[in-house]
Amino acid sequence: MLPSDHPSVTTGGIGILLVNLGTPDAPTPEAVRRYLAEFLSDKRVVEIPAIAWKPILHGIILRTRPARSAHAYAQVWTDKGSPLAAITAAKAEALQARLGQGVRVDWAMRYGNPSIPMKLEALKAAGCDRILIAPLYPQYSGATTASVMDSIGDALRAMRWHPALRTLPPYYDDPAYITALEQDVAAQVEALDFVPEVLLLSYHGMPERTLHLGDPYHCQCLKTSRLLGERLARRFPGLRIETTFQSRFGRAKWLEPATETVLENEAKAGTRRIALAAPGFSADCVETLEELAIRGREVFEAAGGERYATLACLNDREPGMAMIEALVRRELAGWWA
Numbered sequence: 001m002l003p004s005d006h007p008s009v010t011t012g013g014i015g016i017l018l019v020n021l022g023t024p025d026a027p028t029p030e031a032v033r034r035y036l037a038e039f040l041s042d043k044r045v046v047e048i049p050a051i052a053w054k055p056i057l058h059g060i061i062l063r064t065r066p067a068r069s070a071h072a073y074a075q076v077w078t079d080k081g082s083p084l085a086a087i088t089a090a091k092a093e094a095l096q097a098r099l100g101q102g103v104r105v106d107w108a109m110r111y112g113n114p115s116i117p118m119k120l121e122a123l124k125a126a127g128c129d130r131i132l133i134a135p136l137y138p139q140y141s142g143a144t145t146a147s148v149m150d151s152i153g154d155a156l157r158a159m160r161w162h163p164a165l166r167t168l169p170p171y172y173d174d175p176a177y178i179t180a181l182e183q184d185v186a187a188q189v190e191a192l193d194f195v196p197e198v199l200l201l202s203y204h205g206m207p208e209r210t211l212h213l214g215d216p217y218h219c220q221c222l223k224t225s226r227l228l229g230e231r232l233a234r235r236f237p238g239l240r241i242e243t244t245f246q247s248r249f250g251r252a253k254w255l256e257p258a259t260e261t262v263l264e265n266e267a268k269a270g271t272r273r274i275a276l277a278a279p280g281f282s283a284d285c286v287e288t289l290e291e292l293a294i295r296g297r298e299v300f301e302a303a304g305g306e307r308y309a310t311l312a313c314l315n316d317r318e319p320g321m322a323m324i325e326a327l328v329r330r331e332l333a334g335w336w337a
C-alpha cells in the first residue's frame, strides 16, 4: 500500500500558521523567568558565545529582570491573557473567517506557548500537507524571522513525513502593508482630541552590530518609514515624522535614535503635542502598551511635553486583516484559489 493510500492518513489540506514572538504564560516572575530563559538562550537573539553569555544570563539577568518585567506585564495583562497572545489568536480567527473553510488557520509562538513544533504537528495531524508559515514581522531580522524558521527546521527534523512548506516573505515595503498602515494611522490621528506636531514611528531596536553584519532589519524599517511618511505627508502636511528604535536591551550599542531619548529631547526642544505609532509590531504587546504608552508618556511629560498619544497597532482590525488576507492569498497561489 502506498503511504498516500493509507486509510488512516488524511491528506490534501492546506494550513496557514501565523507566528509571533511569544510571551509569558502569566504576569508573574516565575513565568517571565521561564519565558526569558528560552528567549534569551536563542543564539539568534543574543549573539554572544555561550561560554560568556550563560553566566551573565543565569547569574544576573534571570535573577533581576523577571520581577521588573512581570510588573510591566501585570500592567497590561487582559482577561484573555497576554495582549500579544490574545491579539495573535484574534488575528488567526479573523483570517479564518475571511478565508472560509478551504484552509485551516492556526497560530503559534516562537517562545513559550503554543509552540511552533506543537502547532505544526497539529496541522499535519489535521490533514494539512501544504502549510504556509507566516511570521508576523513586516521587517526581516535574524532575531525574529530567521529564528522562526530555525524552530520550523527543528520541528521538521523530528518528522518522518514532512508537509510541503512555503513562507510569507517580509512585507515591509508591500503596498498592501503601507496602505493598511496609512489608513489605520490616519484614522487614529484624526480621532485624537489634539493635533500632534510630531509623529514618531517607533520600531523595536536591535544591536547596531547586526546592521554591520548584514542584517536587513534597519534598512527595512527605514524604508517602511519613508513609504508611510510619503503617504502621511499628503494627508497631514504640517506633521513632522521621525523614526526611532525602542526597547534597548543589554550593554551593547543599539540602533539609534532611541525612542526614549527622542521623546525627552523633543519635549526639551519645545514640542508639546506628540503621537507615536509602532509599525513594526503587528500586535500590541508589552513593548507598545507598557514601554511606549506608559513609560514613554512619563518621559515626555517629565521633560515638559503636554499631549501624548500612542496609536494602536494594526491588530485584528479591518485594514490589517485585509492586508494579511491579500498577502496570504498571493502566497497560496497554485495551492488554493
Ligand SMILES: C=CC1=C(C)c2cc3[nH]c(cc4nc(cc5[nH]c(cc1n2)c(C)c5CCC(=O)O)C(CCC(=O)O)=C4C)c(C)c3C=C
Pocket (backbone or CB within 6 Å): 021, 022, 023, 024, 044, 045, 046, 065, 069, 082, 084, 137, 141, 143, 144, 204, 205, 206, 207, 217, 247, 249, 280, 281, 284, 285, 286, 287
Ligand atoms: C518586532 C520585532 C522584534 C525584534 C527585531 C526584536 C529583537 C529583540 N528583542 C530583544 C529582547 C526582548 N524583547 C522583548 C519583548 C518583545 N520583543 C518583540 C519584538 C521584537 N524583538 C515583541 C513583540 C516583544 C513583546 C513580547 C510580549 O510578551 O508582549 C523582551 C521581553 C520583555 C521584557 O522583558 O522587557 C526582551 C528581553 C532582543 C535582545 C532583540 C534583538 C537582538
Ligand SMILES: [Fe+2]
Pocket (backbone or CB within 6 Å): 204, 247
Ligand atoms: Fe524584542
Ligand SMILES: [Fe+2]
Pocket (backbone or CB within 6 Å): 247, 286, 287, 291
Ligand atoms: Fe521593553
